[in-house]
Amino acid sequence: MSTAYDADQVAKLPDERIISLTPDVWTQPFWDAAAHHRLVVPRCTACGTFRLPPSAFCWKCRAQEIEWVEHDGRGAVYSFTIVWHPLLPDVADSVPYVPAVVELPNTNACRLVGAMVDTRLSDMRIGLNVELVWRDVEGGVAVPTWRPAEGE
Amino acid sequence: MTLQDKAAVVGVGSTPYYKRGRSLPQTPFELAGKAVLAAVEDAGLTIDDVDGLALYSMGLGGDTSLFAQVLGIPEVRFTATLTGGGGGAAGSVGLAAAAISSGMAECVVSLMTLQQAASRFGASYAPRGKPGAQYSAPPSPEGNFIQPAGLMGPGQMFAVLTQRHFHLYGTKREHLAEVAISTRENAIKRETSIMQNPLTLDDYFNARLIAEPLCLYDFCLECDGAVAVVTTTAERAKDLRHPPAYVRASAHGGNGRWGQAIVWMGMPDEEYASSGHRPVAKRMYEMAGLGPSDVDVALLYDHFSPMVLMQLEDYGFCGIGESGPFVESGAIRWPNGSLPVNTHGGNLSEAYIIGMTHVREAVEQIRGTAVNQVEGCEVALATGGPASIPVSGLLLTKETG
Numbered sequence: 001m002s003t004a005y006d007a008d009q010v011a012k013l014p015d016e017r018i019i020s021l022t023p024d025v026w027t028q029p030f031w032d033a034a035a036h037h038r039l040v041v042p043r044c045t046a047c048g049t050f051r052l053p054p055s056a057f058c059w060k061c062r063a064q065e066i067e068w069v070e071h072d073g074r075g076a077v078y079s080f081t082i083v084w085h086p087l088l089p090d091v092a093d094s095v096p097y098v099p100a101v102v103e104l105p106n107t108n109a110c111r112l113v114g115a116m117v118d119t120r121l122s123d124m125r126i127g128l129n130v131e132l133v134w135r136d137v138e139g140g141v142a143v144p145t146w147r148p149a150e151g152e
Numbered sequence: 153m154t155l156q157d158k159a160a161v162v163g164v165g166s167t168p169y170y171k172r173g174r175s176l177p178q179t180p181f182e183l184a185g186k187a188v189l190a191a192v193e194d195a196g197l198t199i200d201d202v203d204g205l206a207l208y209s210m211g212l213g214g215d216t217s218l219f220a221q222v223l224g225i226p227e228v229r230f231t232a233t234l235t236g237g238g239g240g241a242a243g244s245v246g247l248a249a250a251a252i253s254s255g256m257a258e259c260v261v262s263l264m265t266l267q268q269a270a271s272r273f274g275a276s277y278a279p280r281g282k283p284g285a286q287y288s289a290p291p292s293p294e295g296n297f298i299q300p301a302g303l304m305g306p307g308q309m310f311a312v313l314t315q316r317h318f319h320l321y322g323t324k325r326e327h328l329a330e331v332a333i334s335t336r337e338n339a340i341k342r343e344t345s346i347m348q349n350p351l352t353l354d355d356y357f358n359a360r361l362i363a364e365p366l367c368l369y370d371f372c373l374e375c376d377g378a379v380a381v382v383t384t385t386a387e388r389a390k391d392l393r394h395p396p397a398y399v400r401a402s403a404h405g406g407n408g409r410w411g412q413a414i415v416w417m418g419m420p421d422e423e424y425a426s427s428g429h430r431p432v433a434k435r436m437y438e439m440a441g442l443g444p445s446d447v448d449v450a451l452l453y454d455h456f457s458p459m460v461l462m463q464l465e466d467y468g469f470c471g472i473g474e475s476g477p478f479v480e481s482g483a484i485r486w487p488n489g490s491l492p493v494n495t496h497g498g499n500l501s502e503a504y505i506i507g508m509t510h511v512r513e514a515v516e517q518i519r520g521t522a523v524n525q526v527e528g529c530e531v532a533l534a535t536g537g538p539a540s541i542p543v544s545g546l547l548l549t550k551e552t553g
């Protein structure tokens with residue numbers, strides 16, 4: 001892409017007023033672990049397939065039982081966008097922010113979406129190695145965000 | 153047995169197209185009724201002939217029961233709606249043909265009514281529920297896995313797919329610009345179009361970025377209006393006012409793991425940077441006994457310009473990943489390109505009535521009455537989506553197969 005950035009322009013975070021979690025029985029354990037800054041990914045105990053978001057059935061073998069496997073939160077950017085136009089007044093002061101889809105290794109390519117932090121816009125690229133940073137928001141909740149891994 | 157050539161589109165009608173909110177104080181039902189009455193009139197039929205409704209998304213702006221009561225439809229024999237959203241646009245006519253070919257109904261209306269005064273699709277996945285927060289969609293357990301990143305509008309989500317397409321295939325903003333500019337060129341030749349000024353490459357690159365790599369001109373319009381089409385049996389179609397536009401084939405759906413697509417981002421790697429239309433295109437062509445080289449005009453759902461590129465690939469007009477150079481060659485320009493695309497000006501520049509304008513244009517191209525007529529047009533493709541499944545395709549033809 002041909003867009004040139006101010007060399008030091010850094011991604012902001014979308015205002016936390018847009019964050020509102022409504023877990024169900026299948027996603028609650030993910031958010032419980034998140035609140036303790038632990039990333040867990042559900043794995044089918046029958047066939048070993050991971051699935052995100054957590055859901056009632058294994059899409060591969062249709063079994064229901066899962067185990068929660070700890071993940072180190074390292075991955076690589078699969079794709080992203082840089083949001084310049086705030087869709088809501090709530091995020092008017094938050095642009096540019098950068099939602100990134102990140103593929104998690106060792107999870108049969110499960111993807112987890114989060115905004116970038118501590119990232120220069122000019123450094124954003126597909127394949128960027130990132131690590132998870134938990135973002136604590138109101139109500140004892142934490143959501144995933146990403147920052148470039150050391151060495152990037 | 154398939155629905156091939158069992159039914160034909162015989163009437164089209166619409167209200168004027170309005171900028172968002174300008175259709176007030178008309179009600180959505182009023183817009184819908186005007187479009188339907190215009191479509192049956194165009195066919196040379198009356199509302200007494202209508203016995204079915206085949207819809208998608210929230211096509212009526214209300215329920216069939218009240219609509220039939222208000223318009224005085226004598227007897228409703230079929231009423232159904234495809235699940236999902238805008239992806240059902242072309243498929244709703246396939247649904248009408250399914251009803252007709254199965255004998256459940258004989259004269260079926262498909263339509264879309266849109267009044268964006270109260271709701272804006274641009275933020276349709278923005279979470280609600282927080283005191284003081286602006287909102288649109290109710291939060292869901294699945295949505296919790298994308299909304300906190302600030303992904304709350306379809307344009308932002310499709311931007312993520314587009315970025316991946318750029319990465320994999322070297323697609324560039326110039327290619328998106330060609331879609332926006334060629335569509336605008338078509339739109340400005342039509343009185344009905346909302347956008348009436350030419351768009352230059354400079355305008356495109358000077359426009360504000362919305363969600364990279366997409367800028368303002370990669371986004372469709374926000375409109376009010378209604379468009380309806382009437383489908384009946386191939387037999388009856390022969391005696392009506394206009395030449396029939398035969399439903400050669402239609403398919404809707406998609407691969408199961410395309411699923412909710414942009415609102416979960418977990419689509420399989422091999423179809424992530426796509427429109428999700430590949431399986432639908434395959435089934436549609438098989439039913440038709442036709443292929444991409446038979447298509448004379450393509451009316452491709454264009455809520456966002458990059459999704460025209462990806463549909464060109466998924467419907468086989470060029471190889472996977474080759475849509476950038478394909479459009480760069482002038483292929484999609486009317487009248488001289490090898491495959492004129494969105495001759496009506498599309499969702500991008502004529503009007504966004506969630507894809508129903510594409511069906512209307514396909515019919516007019518087959519009749520030979522389009523404003524930007526493709527000479528000798530025998531086969532027209534209209535599509536709905538990409539979106540969550542279903543996405544859909546429709547092939548209309550001048551002659552039966």
Ligand SMILES: [Zn+2]
Nearest residue numbers: 044047058061
């Ligand atoms: Zn399994």
